Amino acid sequence: MTQKIEPVYFDSSIEPLDPASVHQVELSSGRMMPVAAFGTFHSDWAQDYMKEATAEAIRLGWRHLDTARAYENEEVVGEAIRRAIREGYIASSDELFITGKLWNGHMAPKDVAPALDGTLKALGIDQIDLYLNHWPWPNVHTPGCAGDHRNPDAVPYIHEAFLETWAEIVKLKQAGKIVDIGTSNHTAATMKLLLRDVQKDERPVCNQMEMHPLMQQTELRRTFKSEGVVCTGYMSLGSPNRPARDTFKEHRADMMDRTIQAIAGELEVPPPKVCLAWAAQRMNKSGGFVAMATRSDWIRDNLSCAVDDLLSPEQVLRISGDGTPEHPGIDANNRLIWGQVFLWPEADGDWRLLWDDSQVFESREGYAKFKASWERHHRVQMETTVC
Numbered sequence: 001m002t003q004k005i006e007p008v009y010f011d012s013s014i015e016p017l018d019p020a021s022v023h024q025v026e027l028s029s030g031r032m033m034p035v036a037a038f039g040t041f042h043s044d045w046a047q048d049y050m051k052e053a054t055a056e057a058i059r060l061g062w063r064h065l066d067t068a069r070a071y072e073n074e075e076v077v078g079e080a081i082r083r084a085i086r087e088g089y090i091a092s093s094d095e096l097f098i099t100g101k102l103w104n105g106h107m108a109p110k111d112v113a114p115a116l117d118g119t120l121k122a123l124g125i126d127q128i129d130l131y132l133n134h135w136p137w138p139n140v141h142t143p144g145c146a147g148d149h150r151n152p153d154a155v156p157y158i159h160e161a162f163l164e165t166w167a168e169i170v171k172l173k174q175a176g177k178i179v180d181i182g183t184s185n186h187t188a189a190t191m192k193l194l195l196r197d198v199q200k201d202e203r204p205v206c207n208q209m210e211m212h213p214l215m216q217q218t219e220l221r222r223t224f225k226s227e228g229v230v231c232t233g234y235m236s237l238g239s240p241n242r243p244a245r246d247t248f249k250e251h252r253a254d255m256m257d258r259t260i261q262a263i264a265g266e267l268e269v270p271p272p273k274v275c276l277a278w279a280a281q282r283m284n285k286s287g288g289f290v291a292m293a294t295r296s297d298w299i300r301d302n303l304s305c306a307v308d309d310l311l312s313p314e315q316v317l318r319i320s321g322d323g324t325p326e327h328p329g330i331d332a333n334n335r336l337i338w339g340q341v342f343l344w345p346e347a348d349g350d351w352r353l354l355w356d357d358s359q360v361f362e363s364r365e366g367y368a369k370f371k372a373s374w375e376r377h378h379r380v381q382m383e384t385t386v387c
């Protein structure tokens with residue numbers, strides 16, 4: 001059940017920004033992508049407002065929408081797009097850059113094409129600009145599940161299976177239903193395997209991953225960038241209203257960080273603008289960000305971070321650091337998405353295995369052998385445990 005938190009504040013007197021002034025990044029396909037993507041994941045409570053918020057984002061100048069089947073609101077986003085056309089904010093959906101995502105439950109090869117068809121129909125478009133594989137394995141959780149939910153059928157990354165899914169995505173690109181293809185939540189090892197085994201025109205142009213000032217992922221981003229994969233950061237503001245299942249006492253709030261607050265004070269802007277400006281400007285403006293908001297002033301403010309260079313190079317350096325004692329930066333490896341609801345049994349409940357590449361398998365056979373030995377080991381442990 002969604003919980004309503006008032007007020008949600010849309011203000012038609014707020015002037016839009018010129019979409020042409022929003023910075024774009026070149027993908028390896030040669031196409032340009034607006035660096036600021038409006039997020040449509042509803043943080044549970046905001047679902048009721050996504051239509052208004054998305055239409056308002058288009059009115060205020062956002063042209064890149066980040067959508068996903070998993071957000072269970074593609075129809076709502078489709079309605080927002082139609083409303084934006086009716087209201088004259090855009091002449092047609094061709095003016096938008098739309099990102100969509102294949103959900104984990106649709107990764108079986110036979111399910112990929114019908115899943116994309118469903119997405120296109122719901123959004124009311126014939127072709128999607130960028131289609132990402134949402135997660136690298138087919139593990140599903142029930143919508144709105146609690147943090148301790150576990151799926152006994154969950155599996156780790158199995159490259160052989162992923163390549164079968166990827167081949168279907170490539171076919172849909174060749175059929176003209178997708179313009180560019182990419183990944184989301186890929187790690188160093190899973191990306192390396194993918195790039196090893198696909199042709200040049202089958203490579204992902206983009207990887208969407210968690211990135212914010214307290215979780216910078218600089219090395220991973222540098223590696224992906226060197227392979228021509230643009231990195232787009234989600235939870236760029238630190239996702240203050242994320243669902244309870246993704247909230248842990250170890251987490252820190254990016255907007256409350258002392259350096260972020262100090263820079264906000266120097267510039268006389270609110271801390272969220274510093275987070276997004278950093279996301280847009282860091283590493284020579286080579287990546288993008290996704291951000292969601294349900295208020296006109298925040299929606300516009302957030303987009304403005306991809307228009308002007310708000311931060312000086314010195315301020316970017318204070319946040320990013322450069323590996324020297326003089327400039328340590330503020331990265332704290334403060335991962336917000338632990339992804340524990342996706343864990344497979346052999347991860348032994350340790351969410352870090354989702355990210356550290358210690359259980360990545362080339363083949364189903366390799367995983368089956370590992371699983372058998374893990375189960376034997378567990379049996380021995382159970383039998384030798386003295387109660």
Ligand SMILES: NC(=O)c1ccc[n+]([C@@H]2O[C@H](COP(=O)([O-])OP(=O)(O)OC[C@H]3O[C@@H](n4cnc5c(N)ncnc54)[C@H](OP(=O)(O)O)[C@@H]3O)[C@@H](O)[C@H]2O)c1
Nearest residue numbers: 039040041234235236237238239241290291292293294298
């Ligand atoms: N690929 C993936 O696996 C993945 C995972 C997570 C998210 N995403 C994408 O990334 C998007 C963003 O993630 P997110 O929504 O969790 O995190 P976020 O963009 O970091 O945070 C959004 C929250 O920040 C608040 N906010 C926005 N602008 C603000 C401002 N200027 N001042 C103060 N507060 C502000 C919003 O509040 P209100 O709600 O009150 O407006 C909203 O709840 C999602 O919508 C989704 O599209 C992708």
